Amino acid sequence: xxxxxxxxxxxxxxxxxxxxxxxxxxxxxxxxxxxxxxxxxxxxxxxxxxxxxxxxxxxxxxxxxxxxxxxxxxxxxxxxxxxxxxxxxxxxxxxxx
Amino acid sequence: xxxxxxxxxxxxxxxxxxxxxxxxxxxxxxxxxxxxxxxxxxxxxxxxxxxxxxxxxxxxxxxxxxxxxxxxxxxxxxxxxxxxxxxxxxxxxxxxxxxxxxxxxxxxxxxxxxxxxxxxxxxxxxxxxxxxxxxxxxxxxxxxxxxxxxxxxxxxxxxxxxxxxxxxxxxxxxxxxxxxxxxxxxxxxxxxxxxxxxxxxxxxxxxxxxxxxxxxxxxxxxxxxxxxxxxxxxxxxxxxxxxxxxxxxxxxxxxxxxxxxxxxxxxxxxxxxxxxxxxxxxxxxxxxxxxxxxxxxxxxxxxxxxxxxxxxxxxxxxxxxxxxxxxxxxxxxxxxxxxxxxxxxxxxxxxxxxxxxxxxxxxxxxxxxxxxxxxxxxxxxxxxxxxxxxx
Numbered sequence: 001x002x003x004x005x006x007x008x009x010x011x012x013x014x015x016x017x018x019x020x021x022x023x024x025x026x027x028x029x030x031x032x033x034x035x036x037x038x039x040x041x042x043x044x045x046x047x048x049x050x051x052x053x054x055x056x057x058x059x060x061x062x063x064x065x066x067x068x069x070x071x072x073x074x075x076x077x078x079x080x081x082x083x084x085x086x087x088x089x090x091x092x093x094x095x096x097x
Numbered sequence: 098x099x100x101x102x103x104x105x106x107x108x109x110x111x112x113x114x115x116x117x118x119x120x121x122x123x124x125x126x127x128x129x130x131x132x133x134x135x136x137x138x139x140x141x142x143x144x145x146x147x148x149x150x151x152x153x154x155x156x157x158x159x160x161x162x163x164x165x166x167x168x169x170x171x172x173x174x175x176x177x178x179x180x181x182x183x184x185x186x187x188x189x190x191x192x193x194x195x196x197x198x199x200x201x202x203x204x205x206x207x208x209x210x211x212x213x214x215x216x217x218x219x220x221x222x223x224x225x226x227x228x229x230x231x232x233x234x235x236x237x238x239x240x241x242x243x244x245x246x247x248x249x250x251x252x253x254x255x256x257x258x259x260x261x262x263x264x265x266x267x268x269x270x271x272x273x274x275x276x277x278x279x280x281x282x283x284x285x286x287x288x289x290x291x292x293x294x295x296x297x298x299x300x301x302x303x304x305x306x307x308x309x310x311x312x313x314x315x316x317x318x319x320x321x322x323x324x325x326x327x328x329x330x331x332x333x334x335x336x337x338x339x340x341x342x343x344x345x346x347x348x349x350x351x352x353x354x355x356x357x358x359x360x361x362x363x364x365x366x367x368x369x370x371x372x373x374x375x376x377x378x379x380x381x382x383x384x385x386x387x388x389x390x391x392x393x394x395x396x397x398x399x400x401x402x403x404x405x406x407x408x409x410x411x412x413x414x415x416x417x418x419x420x421x422x423x424x425x426x427x428x429x430x431x432x433x434x435x436x437x438x439x440x441x442x443x444x445x446x447x448x449x450x451x452x453x454x455x456x457x458x459x460x461x462x463x464x465x466x467x468x469x470x471x472x473x474x475x476x477x478x479x480x481x482x483x484x485x486x487x488x
Contacts, residue, residue, distance in 0.1 A: 007312065010316035010319040010320050013316055013317065016194065018195075018295055018306075020303050022302050022303075
């Protein structure tokens with residue numbers, strides 16, 4: 001498969017570089033593309049779930065206390081969640097901060 | 098038993114695809130390939146061929162459909178020419194990368210502009226590097242035979258790559274000629290059922306054609322280079338098996354009266370037949386001229402070329418296309434590249450002939466042989482010659 005093995009040799013690739021096992025997206029952690037991460041201010045969050053619906057990566061989930069959080073293994077920092085959040089409780093924090 | 102019949106090459110090619118029991122034909126009609134597609138459409142409509150005929154809206158779609166149907170394990174065929182091949186260009190690269198053994202006929206035609214529907218090799222030369230096996234035919238018989246062979250080679254598990262069967266538009270495609278039409282049982286004996294290395298299957302999900310990140314892309318290209326280069330062995334082997342059943346032997350480089358030749362000319366495609374007549378006429382006058390006819394274009398048969406050249410001092414190469422602003426003839430460029438590392442190499446004289454359907458006659462070859470003897474005398478190659486150019 002394309003990326004699950006660490007740096008495969010050319011002789012180790014699947015036919016046509018196909019991904020031969022389902023679920024490769026889970027195994028391929030793409031969060032390191034991110035330059036900024038979403039940070040929630042829970043005092044202003046109404047738990048409406050709009051951020052989760054709009055997240056193109058599907059990486060936002062709800063914690064035990066009902067507030068949303070992003071799985072940083074996959075979050076690419078696109079900034080859609082703060083753009084869509086109706087209460088403005090999400091801000092993007094640069095990874096250098 | 099094969100029957101010898103008078104038949105238009107295009108119709109015979111379509112019948113050959115039928116004999117190979119193709120599962121899918123996805124094609125868009127374009128001159129001079131039209132008769133192939135029309136006839137296949139009729140064969141499917143009349144129930145003579147049990148296949149899905151997909152009348153797509155463009156060649157880009159034709160090749161896209163072919164990739165999809167080949168990926169699910171269907172024996173897939175298409176045909177095109179010139180602008181149609183150009184419109185497929187983007188998708189042509191996908192098929193070999195995904196190891197999809199599609200067979201495609203290309204009735205070679207000039208690319209516009211100015212608008213031309215007539216024959217040369219500028220269409221296929223623009224797709225030299227797409228990663229397909231590319232072979233050339235000189236007449237209808239070869240086009241029929243090599244179409245059948247193409248399915249066998251493409252689907253060989255050691256290869257599993259798409260194959261492009263080239264023949265000259267009109268000059269071959271529209272010629273009515275007497276040819277041996279293979280018989281269904283013989284084709285069956287030669288071509289086993291298609292068993293894909295991998296296919297899309299809802300019960301065993303895989304992803305074909307995922308993104309190739311920079312960390313993997315180089316490795317994928319090495320796989321393609323390796324497979325296409327190594328396909329030479331299966332090519333020669335399957336051509337040999339074809340000969341066993343059909344009694345017609347094809348080689349990567351064909352020769353004609355080349356053994357003791359003092360000058361050799363190299364052609365690719367239908368003009369080789371005219372060139373053989375020219376060779377006979379010069380031989381009758383005592384001139385030791387000979388011919389090499391390049392059949393296999395990709396993978397390029399370097400060793401066959403070198404072996405057949407022997408120690409000949411002068412080689413003329415006839416191209417049917419121009420690499421503008423570059424080395425003029427793409428075939429000559431390849432041949433020169435093949436010779437560079439050799440201590441002993443001939444003077445190479447470059448000709449470009451028959452652009453956009455201009456006839457290449459015996460007298461033109463005669464003039465080329467004159468130029469080769471002049472090069473032999475002087476030891477110098479002239480500047481590339483545009484045969485028949487009005488100056």
